Amino acid sequence: MTDTVLHLDRISKRFGALLANDAISFAVGRGEIVALLGENGAGKTTLMNILFGHYVADDGSISVFGKPLPAGQPHAAIAAGVGMVHQHFTLADNLTVLDNIMLGTEKLWRPAARKAQARQRLTRLAQDFGLAIEPDRTVAALSVGERQRVEILKALYREARILILDEPTAVLTPQESQSLFATLKKLTAQGLSIIFISHKLNEVLSVSDRILVLRAGKLVAERKTRETNRQELAELMVGRPIAEPKVEPQPCGEVHIEIRSVTTSDGLDQASLTLHGGEIMGLAGVSGNGQTALANLLSGLSRQASGSLHIFGQDAGNWTPDRMTIERIARIPEDRHAEGLIADMSVTENVIAELYRDPSLNRHGFLDWGKAHEFAKAIIKRFEVKCPSPQARVRLLSGGNMQKLILGRTLSLDPRFILACQPARGLDIGAVTYVHQRLLAARKAQASVLLISDDLDEILALADRIAVIYRGRISAPEPRKAVTIKELGLKMAGHGFGEGEAHAA
Numbered sequence: 001m002t003d004t005v006l007h008l009d010r011i012s013k014r015f016g017a018l019l020a021n022d023a024i025s026f027a028v029g030r031g032e033i034v035a036l037l038g039e040n041g042a043g044k045t046t047l048m049n050i051l052f053g054h055y056v057a058d059d060g061s062i063s064v065f066g067k068p069l070p071a072g073q074p075h076a077a078i079a080a081g082v083g084m085v086h087q088h089f090t091l092a093d094n095l096t097v098l099d100n101i102m103l104g105t106e107k108l109w110r111p112a113a114r115k116a117q118a119r120q121r122l123t124r125l126a127q128d129f130g131l132a133i134e135p136d137r138t139v140a141a142l143s144v145g146e147r148q149r150v151e152i153l154k155a156l157y158r159e160a161r162i163l164i165l166d167e168p169t170a171v172l173t174p175q176e177s178q179s180l181f182a183t184l185k186k187l188t189a190q191g192l193s194i195i196f197i198s199h200k201l202n203e204v205l206s207v208s209d210r211i212l213v214l215r216a217g218k219l220v221a222e223r224k225t226r227e228t229n230r231q232e233l234a235e236l237m238v239g240r241p242i243a244e245p246k247v248e249p250q251p252c253g254e255v256h257i258e259i260r261s262v263t264t265s266d267g268l269d270q271a272s273l274t275l276h277g278g279e280i281m282g283l284a285g286v287s288g289n290g291q292t293a294l295a296n297l298l299s300g301l302s303r304q305a306s307g308s309l310h311i312f313g314q315d316a317g318n319w320t321p322d323r324m325t326i327e328r329i330a331r332i333p334e335d336r337h338a339e340g341l342i343a344d345m346s347v348t349e350n351v352i353a354e355l356y357r358d359p360s361l362n363r364h365g366f367l368d369w370g371k372a373h374e375f376a377k378a379i380i381k382r383f384e385v386k387c388p389s390p391q392a393r394v395r396l397l398s399g400g401n402m403q404k405l406i407l408g409r410t411l412s413l414d415p416r417f418i419l420a421c422q423p424a425r426g427l428d429i430g431a432v433t434y435v436h437q438r439l440l441a442a443r444k445a446q447a448s449v450l451l452i453s454d455d456l457d458e459i460l461a462l463a464d465r466i467a468v469i470y471r472g473r474i475s476a477p478e479p480r481k482a483v484t485i486k487e488l489g490l491k492m493a494g495h496g497f498g499e500g501e502a503h504a505a
Contacts, residue, residue: 004066005030005193006051006082006162011060013046020046022217023060028162033184033194035204035225037237038214039428040400041386044197047214048164052084053077064162083160085151085168091139098122098135101154118157125156129183143288166197167425181207199428201230202457213237238430245436247462247480248444253277255313256417256448257298262307267293269472270307277416280439280449281477282463284456284488290472291421291452292334298419298450299331300324312416325354330415332406332423334452336399340406343395347387348376350394351409379408384434400431407438418442418449424458436462456485470497 006028013021021043028034038044049055051062053074062069064080077084091100102118119135126133131149139147152168169177184194184207198204204211205225213221213236221236234242257275262268267290275281285291296302297309300321309316312327319327333339341350352361352372361371376390383404387397394402403423410418420439424432439449439462453459459466465477468491475491490496 003030004028005064007063008047008051009061009063011047011050011057011062013043013050013055013057019217021050021057024214024217024219025060026212026219026222028193028195030191030193031188032210033188033196033208035196035198035208035211036214037198037201037204037211037233037428039237039430041398042214042237042428043217044214045166048084048166048195048197051077052082052164078158078160081159081161082164083155083158083162084164085148085155085166089147089151091147091150093140094138096136096138097133097142097150100139100150101157105158122153122157125153129153129156129180131180143292146288148287161191162193162195164195164197167199168196169198169200169203177203199432200455200457201233201429204233205230215239234429237428242429242433244433244461245440247280247440247464250278250444252279252464253446253448256311257450258308258310259297260308260310262297262304262309263472264293264297264302264304266296266302267472268297268304271469271472271474272307273467273474273477275417275448275450277448278443278446279464280443280451280462282459282466282480283450283452283469283474284459284466284492285452285454285469286492287454290469293472294469295331295334295419295421295452298324298329325413328413328416330410330413330418332403332410332418332420334421334425336402336406341394341402344393346391347380347385347394347397347405348372348390350405351376351379351390351412354409355412375412379405379412383408383438400427403427403431403435407435411438411442415442415447418447419452420449421452422454423451424453424455432458456488459488460485468492470494473497 004027009025010023011021012023024047036044046055050057053072053076056072064082069080070076092103095103098115098119101122106114122135129152131153133146133149133153139150142150152165155163169180188194196204196208208225211223211225211228211233212219213233215237254277255274256277257273259271259273262271271290271294283291293302297304300319300323304317311319311329337343352375356362356367361368361375373390379385380387380390385404385408386401397405418439423435423439427435443449451459451463460480463480466480466483466488467477468475468488470492475496
């Protein structure tokens, strides 16, 4: 670190009774990668939103390259060289990738957009970072992972000199992540400074120079990366020792899910998979390779064009979402904001969203709100959801507490099968451990779990067997101990998916 490019001085921010940031001060040097760690709700996103101008701090100041940064002005932050890849995407769904990236970079009175030059530059950036994307596709047609790639490229396109990355590798293969890290190192060698927010401790330890830990809105620790380890960081984040869940050996039960040569209009291609009770099946793959199509099929949201689907020994090809719920099939959706919860509805309303017809809550077609509130209180207590009350709007909860709420709703069904899509995405290590413990408890109770995740560490920690999905095809599952991260990463990139190689169950 040769000189300071960014300095935050005693930044504080309060939302009502909640003190989100409490007099936080730190500096970032030229060419330095600083990792920012903390539990969900620790204040990381609030702090970065203050830096980028989305929020105005109640107290404190920020300087960039030695000059004061005007508060509450994102355009001023961008002009000063600050780029940010937000935790939740800020893209226009009806525009193309290229249009999204160019948006706001040219003057309104320019007679014609310089798309040819922009396309060349975008293509070069995508190749340099290993973030493949089609410039002319509309954002609405992109998967979650592809949208994240667009956000990263959008910040780089604006020539940011200080780049804030929030979970940038969540949807990349290990090989792509290593390629990105190598590129970040090259950029920092040229003077780019990076604030790297991630919940993957191994990733933080491999890429950063220095690590800052936030807890309950305060900066509680600062460590040079070479002088710390995973265990110390985990304890600093949550304030207590973390015991990672262990998968105890147990025999499998009857076949719960049987997919045979299924093709769908939204992405599956002759896919086959068999899942037993008391088993967690891990499904790895880069986002956009058919995971959503598989989840839709197993949720009753889509139908197969060919092939067969049997659940609990019954032909489930025409089952509706209602029927899935009746059969005690529970779902943890990939996107908790868009699919899992309704932000402007209360905690109680969200908790009963899939259960409002249950006789325990519904009498003669009328919802018993008293029982609904008691049910919500029980879930809040049992699953340790931090929220003001059952009447609070869900948008007030942190990401981790939203996920706990979905998990509580899911497990309240006493499920026989759990479709867990990215259950720990964006969660801190404490929340991740909690979610994993609950999934393992369901497995012990002989429920079957299909764990769809981009995080190979998560899959290797939980799954009994592991398969890979690539362009709608599913590889033959293998026991967890028989595969390595390198082998899975190669499969996720398409190696070994020749004709006829990806249809066995």
